[in-house]
Amino acid sequence: TQLLEQSPQFLSIQEGENLTVYCNSSSVFSSLQWYRQEPGEGPVLLVTVVTGGEVKKLKRLTFQFGDARKDSSLHITAAQPGDTGLYLCAGQGTPLVFGKGTRLSVIA
Amino acid sequence: NAGVTQTPKFRILKIGQSMTLQCTQDMNHNYMYWYRQDPGMGLKLIYYSVGAGITDKGEVPNGYNVSRSTTEDFPLRLELAAPSQTSVYFCASSDTGREPQHFGDGTRLSIL
Numbered sequence: 001t002q003l004l005e006q007s008p009q010f011l012s013i014q015e016g017e018n019l020t021v022y023c024n025s026s027s028v029f030s031s032l033q034w035y036r037q038e039p040g041e042g043p044v045l046l047v048t049v050v051t052g053g054e055v056k057k058l059k060r061l062t063f064q065f066g067d068a069r070k071d072s073s074l075h076i077t078a079a080q081p082g083d084t085g086l087y088l089c090a091g092q093g094t095p096l097v098f099g100k101g102t103r104l105s106v107i108a
Numbered sequence: 109n110a111g112v113t114q115t116p117k118f119r120i121l122k123i124g125q126s127m128t129l130q131c132t133q134d135m136n137h138n139y140m141y142w143y144r145q146d147p148g149m150g151l152k153l154i155y156y157s158v159g160a161g162i163t164d165k166g167e168v169p170n171g172y173n174v175s176r177s178t179t180e181d182f183p184l185r186l187e188l189a190a191p192s193q194t195s196v197y198f199c200a201s202s203d204t205g206r207e208p209q210h211f212g213d214g215t216r217l218s219i220l
Contacts, residue, residue, distance in 0.1 A: 033208055042112075042198050042211030043151075088150060094158070094205050095141060095166065100150035 003027070004091055004099035012105040016078050021102040023089035024071045030092045032072050034063055037086040037101075079106045110134050114199050114212035121189045121219045129184040129215050131199030139202045140182040141209065142166075142174065144195040151198065157182055158205060189219045 005024045013019055023032070031050045035043035047056050049065035049072060056063045060083075062075040076083055084106050091097040115130045133140065138159045143151040143166075153166030157176040171193060173185040182201075186193060196216050200209040 031206070040214075042200070042213055043209075044211070045208040048208060086150075090209075092206060095139075095153055095156045096202075096205075096209060098151050098153075103148065 004089055004097055006087075006089060006099035006102050008102060009100070010103050010105075012107065013079055015080060015106055015108050018075070018077050019079060019104070020073055020075045021087055021104070022071065022073050023099055025091060026070065027091070028069050029097075030069070032065060032069075032092065033090045033096070034072070034074055035088040035090065037088065039085070043086075043088055076104075079104075081106045081108050112199055112201055112210050112212035114197075114215050116215060117213065118216045119218070121186075121217065123189060123191065123219060125189050126185070126187050127189070129186075129197055129199075129217070131182045131184070131212060132180050133182075133199075133201040133210070134180065135201060135203070135210065136179060137201035137203050137210070138179070139205045139209075140176065141200045141202075142172070142182070142184045143198045143200065144168065144193075145198060145214075146195050154184065154197075191219050193217065194219045 033048045034046045037043040047063050052067045052069045054065045060077045086101045088101045089099045112133045141156040142154040152168045155174040157163045196214045198214050200211045202209045
């Protein structure tokens with residue numbers, strides 16, 4: 001069974017701080033997706049990473065896929081209250097394999 | 109485009125009652141999914157479908173049933189509601205199963 005472990009489970013930081021959250025597995029995935037879920041809404045796709053070592057940037061968010069395609073990280077620079085939410089990683093499979101998420105709270 | 113539409117948005121049930129959560133998508137996606145999300149937790153897959161007439165169990169299927177008679181609709185049925193089924197239910201769809209999933213806004217269900 002493929003599993004994705006996300007860490008930390010919870011993170012509370014001040015506005016302007018930097019942070020990194022992690023998504024790790026013992027399995028290789030052909031691609032990995034990151035979603036953000038805001039309170040009261042469904043998850044929304046942020047990015048898909050496909051190639052080992054790939055780095056993608058989305059404004060202040062930087063996503064990296066590990067060289068072996070077993071892990072990924074999300075780095076947020078200068079966090080803002082609007083970044084608050086649940087960040088989920090999901091590995092390609094049928095069906096998609098979701099991690100349990102990192103719940104981020106950015107305090108103004 | 110509406111995307112994935114779930115109804116109702118909120119519902120309160122008594123123990124032992126039954127209900128159907130509706131999900132419809134207008135993107136002609138083949139794959140559809142039902143998840144539940146307990147407070148403060150991630151998503152747990154209940155059932156999924158890779159096309160009309162085909163359904164398969166996910167991680168937590170007990171107490172639920174699904175059907176997929178059309179590409180657009182994927183209803184989730186609770187036959188005998190139990191307090192443990194209090195949760196937020198999300199429906200999602202994707203085109204090929206390898207594409208990102210599009211989620212509805214959820215149905216918040218309380219069973220008392």
